[in-house]
Amino acid sequence: MVLNRKQAPGITDPAAFELQLRKHDYFELDNGTPVYAVNAGAQDVLMIDMVFYAGNWFEEKNIVAATTNFLLKNGTSKRTAFEINEHFEFYGAYLNRNCYTDETASLSLHTLTKHLPELLPVMSELLTDAIFPEQELQIYKQNQQQRLRVNLKKCDFVANRLIDEYLYGFDHPYGRYSSAADFDAVQREDLVQFYQDYYTKGHCKIFVAGKLPADIQQQLNTAFGHLPFRKDKLAKAHQIQPAEKKVQEIINDAAGVQGAIRMAAPAINRHHPDFPRLQVMNNLFGGFFGSRLMANIREDKGYTYGIYSYLQNHLHETALMISTEAGRDVCAATITEVYKEMQLLRDELVDDEELSLVKNYMMGTILGDLDGPFQIINRWKNYVLHGLNEQYFYQSIEAIKTITAEEVQALAKQYLQEDQFYALTVV
DSSP: OOOTTTTTOOOOOOGGGGOOOOOOEEEEOOOOOOEEEEEEESSSSSEEEEEEESGGGGGTTTHHHHHHHHHHGGSSSOBBHHHHHHHHHHOOOEEEEEOOSSSSHHHEEEEGGHHHHHHHHHHHHHHHBBBBOOOHHHHHHHHHHHHHHHTTTTTHHHHHHHHHHHHTTSTTTTTOOOOOOHHHOOOHHHHHHHHEEEEEEEEEEEEEEEETTTTTTHHHHHHTTTTTOSSOOOOOOOOOOOOOOOOOEEEOOOTTTEEEEEEEEEOOTTTTTHHHHHHHHHIIISSSSHHHIIIIIISSOOOSSSSEEEEEEEESOOOEEEEEEGGGGGOOOOOOOOHHHHHHHHHOOOOHHHHHHHHHHHHHHHHTTSSHHHHHHHHHHHHHHOOOHHHHHHHHHHHHHOHHHHHHHHHHHHHOOGOEEEEEEEE
16 A cells, blocks of 8 residues: 555544553462563563552561662662662663552663563572662662752742641651651661561562463463462551641741642542542643643633643542643632632533543543553552453543533532632642
């Protein structure tokens, strides 16, 4: 077939596509560790994401979970931090770690498939023989305290910390934040104990994707199948203690010209049948560049360079968040306009053209999210960690395609009520 380059290709609405979520393979290692695998892709690369239930949710002392996670690759009894980093860089690999204000933390590897036999043993070593050298801990503390001093001068950083505290309470993992004193209080013994409880003997799920070798199960089993991981995660509960005062204004920089605005209200999580449709309503309200909030507050009023709303979807709690920075003199007016947009969605039906635009945007985003094995396994990881299955994917697609203007209005009446929102301004 010869392409006619003088004729533009046809345009197809993303909503017309019938999307399919590629299924993952599943197997368990000798120690019962579950492995979710997507074997796909044309390039000889793969990703291994080891998810441990070792997040802030389980720590007894503030920042121990994040510090332990960061220092995982900073020294074993056989290798220094430099030697560990040099080993992975020699093979062109990238080893990363992340700790979340939730139940989980991760150790992730991106590498060429052929180098896996040289890298997996070192990953295993990090999970059984990390020694958390005192010198590395002191360097980490100094760096983090310096970074914290710099960030505390920024109104957006302060606003992000405080809005979570108002929603959940400072004693809840989602609302807790660090101080310089917290870093001083962390001792090496705290890290060693947390490491042994939640990594060496912790609960782990492994997600692997890319062009996988034929013996991937054997390689993973050799590296990790003998480790003393527990089969079930530890259970721990935390109580939410939201702030009573809904409107807050904090003076962080008396000479500053810009303020940070954060607005938030409790919302439903992914297990609620309304959640997929709530995502549609949120996108229309403030979830993408063509949203109502952006059109009004950025394009019409010129108060900000950008304003967004999103669903902050933790494993245990969810909040509808609105985030922007605006000129100090128009912060109050910005909040007023946000509430006006809420009222418009409650009072008036959205027209077909605007609703169709949002549907197409969301379907197009999902199409992009399914482009490649790494994106596919990340979606599966999200579902597995939230206790969902592939039916959730297809139910979400159906909700996007079929939601009506009346349903959007009903959701706005339920979830966009002014008295449900905390409104924080940090200037």
